[in-house]
Amino acid sequence: MQRMTNVLRLLCLVVCLGLLQACADSYSRPLKAEVGGEAAAEHVYKVDASDAVAEIQPTMYGIFFEDINFAADGGIYAEMIKNRSFEFDEPMMGWEQPESNRFSMNENSGFAMPVKANPDEANKNFLRVDVKAENGYRLTNSGYRGMGIREGSQYNLSLMARVMEGDVSLNVMLKDSTGQELGRTTVSLSGSDWNKYESAITANGTAMKGHVEIAFEGTGTVDLDMVSMFPADTWKNRPQGLRKDLVQLLADLDPGFLRFPGGCIVEGRTLDRRYQWKKTVGDIENRFTLINRWNTEFDHRPTPDYFQSFGLGFFEYFQLSEDLGAEPLPILSCGMACQFNTAQLVPMDELDPYVQDALDLIEFANGPVSSEWGKLRADMGHPEPFNMKYIGIGNEQWGPEYIKRYKEFEKAIKSQYPDMIIVSGSGPYPDGEMFDYGMAELKKLNAEIIDEHYYRNPEWFLENADRYDKYDRNGPKIFAGEYAAQSVAIASPDNKNNWNCALSEAAFMTGLERNAEVVQLTSYAPLFAHADGWQWTPDLIWFNNLEAYGTPNYYVQKLFSTNRGTHVLELTDESQAITGQEGMYATAAKDEEAKELIFKVVNVNNAEQAITFDVSGVNGLQRKGKKLVLHSDNMQQVNSFENPKQLSPSEEEIKVKGDQFEVSVAPHSLTVFRVGYKDLVN
Incomplete structure (x- = not known):
């Protein structure tokens, strides 16, 4: 018994000595968790x-802009009237003739009918209104999922009109969703020639989903076109300008570049519906309207009323870049429609007009006022060049057909503008057969900057923080052009801008910055989403008709961009x-x-x-x-x-x-x- 007691005491002593040594060790070395x-x-x-x-290049952290999720019309472009020029495929889309119009005291009060006057021109339609009964006819416009109206704010009305017969004036009213009037102005019309009329309304109330109502006073026949309403308080107070709060969120990012206009929107589902920059410049009323390629792309969010007025066109994109102190980075079609849709190809012997568009764009941005396109820029109010340094050829194209077309663009651009930096693309994925082929071929061509895209789950971003540690320091530079962690799956409507995704992006971005020798431009995508008009999630900034907020992902981007530094x-x-x-x-x-x-x-x-x-x-x-x-x-x-x-x-x-x-x-x-x-x- 005594021997057993001694053994137990010895064992206790050994255990205690071990614990004491462990405690001592814990003070001499850091804990590993x-x-x-x-x-x-x-x-x-x-x-x-x-x-x-x-x-670290000034372009290290920038902005990717694409007209998806009602980012342009209904978003940053502050126009409140939807289909202001009656140019949608259904010319009355956005406009309503309330049932109360149809009969008043058993008499026909009036009727509005779109007229196609110039089928080959941008502004091909106008609206003819026959007013039959005094104070009897009305039209309403719903805006983009309603109109944001703020008490005390001024809203500027403009419209084109002519009086074909009779004596007619317009009472234009702002109303809330219940029909309560929030302000009005009267426009007296005269003359059978087209004239522009302007007036203003100061709202006496606030509405998240208001609308405009036009009440016709008198009788006669009136033609209307370019019926427009903008808040007076736009970014830099520019008439018919951009929504101030949304641009401020961009300015707060201190972006190094602005990539525009996309994105898959550059390609179009078909070549006919690709983005053509020349149709987005010049007088606003002469810009071609085009259906948005995201209008019915996803069954979970069909938006058949999604069109592009191009009031936000290439001039405005360049101007916005200048406002933000960001390098403009336009992306142009390379003659390939979206390969996820029709995959149409322009034949190689018909590629010249596409290449010429790129050359003309450089002249528009940088050319002297004595040149054709430099003169247009000056006529639009900017005689000084925009000093564009980058141009992107193609968006997410892949395969041999892209490489063939890229070569033609590169040859033509470098022959006239040897200092222009050309951005190429490695396809829609960050790995796999498409990516490997594109990267190998572009390296053979000594491509300057290759655009890589990654929409993956948060774990991928954590696991790939060292991705660029292994890239060739003497090879092409990298543009991390589109990235966003997907909480559920790519293009899922259930994706969330949650902290798990944002934190994984932050981890990945440390690897982008650490490899600034290789990675020279980066941008999250997509940028904007309308709370009632989105097609894709997640997105950096969400907005409704009156408000906007940055997601956790936005604040990650902001912390990196505003704390960029000059050298890694x-x-x-x-x-x-x-x-x-x-x-x-x-x-x-x-x-x-x-x-x-x-x-x-x-x-x-x-x-x-x-x-x-x-x-x-x-x-x-x-x-x-x-x-x-x-x-x-x-x-x-x-x-x-x-x-x-x-x-x-x-x-x-x-x-x-x-x-x-x-x-x-x-x-x-x-x-x-x-x-x-x-x-x-x-």
């Missing part, structure tokens, strides 16, 4: 601020780049203009992580820095109209001592640290 672990871990991240890996630095943990080890992703940069170091850290763990930044190559860090945090413990968290900034960055001060500083990063977070320095070590 696996992804999803609950224990906080310590990391030492080293950086030499004097040794830049590569320049090598940041290591135990001599390795931080590409997902232990659930951590990070990159470092310096801003030589601001004299600041910038660290972006993504933590996908369930636990807080402690980091010591060990900085060399500087003669002293500033004693105070800044910490910007985007964080949520709810991976399904989204923003909404009710709570538009529920997930948005917070800011706090950090303290710095010497050339090291210790910080913590929250679980499931993107954190940006900015610390000033006095000088770099030469």
Whole structure:
């Protein structure tokens, strides 16, 4: 019994000594936490601020714009009247003749009939209205899923009209969804020639889904065309301009470039319905209307009333780029319709007009006012060139037919404009047979910039943060032209702009920035979505007729773009780049203009992580820095109209001592640290 007791005592002593040694070891080395672990871990991240890996191009973070989800008409283009010129395939789409019009005191009150006067011209239709009964006839326009009307705001009306017989005036009213009047103006018409009439209405109430009503006073026959209504308070107060709140959200991103007009919209389902930039410039009333290629693309969101008026055309895109301080990056058809639809090909011996469109676009953007297209730009109000540096040939094309056509564009463009940077494409996917073929062929051609697209699940983005670590530094540069994590599946209507997707994109973006030597342009896609008119999810910015908000993905983009830096630095943990080890992703940069170091850290763990930044190559860090945090413990968290900034960055001060500083990063977070320095070590 005594012997057994001694044995037990000895065993207890051994266990206790082991526990004491384990505790001692825990103080001598950092804890290592696996992804999803609950224990906080310590990391030492080293950086030499004097040794830049590569320049970060001003174009590193930009904007992809496509007219999908009612992004242009009904969105950023502030026109409130749908089908203002009666040019939709159904000329009365958007317009209604209420039943109360049909009979008044058993008399026919009037009738409106579209007239096709110029079938070969852009403005081929107008509306003829026969008013039979005094104060008896009305027309309404519903706008784009209603009209946003704000109390106290001014709305500018313009229209073209002529009086064929009789004496008729118009009472134009803003009304809410119940029919309550929110303001009106009267337009007196005269003369049998086309005249432009302008007036204004100040709203005395607010409506999310209002409409315009035109009441005809008198009797006679009147022709109407280009019936238009814009808020007076547009971006930069331009008449018939852009929706101010939506452009402000873009400006807040500080984008390096604006890619336009898409996207698959460039290609069209057929070649006849491709985007043709020359039909989008000049006088607004002479721009051709075209059905939008997304109108019935998805069975889950058919939008047969989705057309393009091109009030937002190539001139306005260039102007918007200039406003944002962003490089314009237009994408042109290469003679291939969407390969997911008809896959029509223009024969090679008929490709010249397509190539000429590219050459003429360069002249429109950059040519002197003495040139044909430079003169048009000047006539539109911009005699100075737009200084376009980039042009994209094709959108998501693939295969030998694309390579053949790309060669012809490249040869023609470089022969006249050798300094123009041409963007090519690697197809719709980031891997597979289409991608491999395109990349191999474009490398043979010494392509300058190749556009890659990736719509994948969040896990793919986490696993591919090191994608560009392996790319050839002497090969083509990369444009990460379209990316967005899909919470469900590509093109699913159930995709959400949740924090899980946004955080995975942030992790992936650390790899884009770390490889700035290769990756020179990046953009999330798509950009905009109308709450009642979308076709595709997820999207960066959501809006309705009165409001807009940025998603968690938007704030990820904003944190990267507004904390870009000028040079990427090598940041290591135990001599390795931080590409997902232990659930951590990070990159470092310096801003030589601001004299600041910038660290972006993504933590996908369930636990807080402690980091010591060990900085060399500087003669002293500033004693105070800044910490910007985007964080949520709810991976399904989204923003909404009710709570538009529920997930948005917070800011706090950090303290710095010497050339090291210790910080913590929250679980499931993107954190940006900015610390000033006095000088770099030469």
